[in-house]
Amino acid sequence: MRRGPPKTPCLGWILSASRNIHCEIAGARRSPIERRLDRLLELEPTNAEGRHLRDAIIVDARDKLLVFLTRRDVEPTNNVSERALRPSVIYRKVTNGFRSDWGAKLYADLCSIVSTGRLNGRSPLAAIRDALTGRYEPAKF
Secondary structure (H helix, E strand, O other): OOOOOOOOOOHHHHHHHHHOOOHHHHHHHHHHHHHHHHHHHHOOOOOHHHHHHHHHHHHHHHHHOOHHHOOOOOOOOOHHHHHHHHHHHHHHHHOOOOOOHHHHHHHHHHHHHHHHHHHOOOOHHHHHHHHHHOOOOOOOO
8 A cells, every 4th residue: 555645646645644734733834824815815806796605604604614724633634524424415416305394304314313323332222212202411432
């Protein structure tokens, strides 16, 4: 298996390499990146949607965009979320969607309960039971 950077650097490799940077180094590198982000956000958007997006980033997400540089427990991408959604997307495509809104909502709610239970070390049955009874006992490790 080949190790090291690919011949042509790609964004995925750059982001994964940034995960290996020690927190102090990441903190030192953060300011040039933040300056570049500031310059991008100072650009004037050409339409209303662009202005709305820029304003939303400045107000709501500005402090959350580069958290992965200083916190090792924060992923730089949303791949985990995308992978969690994939089975639901495949199910929807195979079955040609849901025939009712309540069926789609029920399926989404059950998937959410089961996946959250798995993240907390619980079986799907225990997670559903606890959601229906309104109680939650932390998993024993």
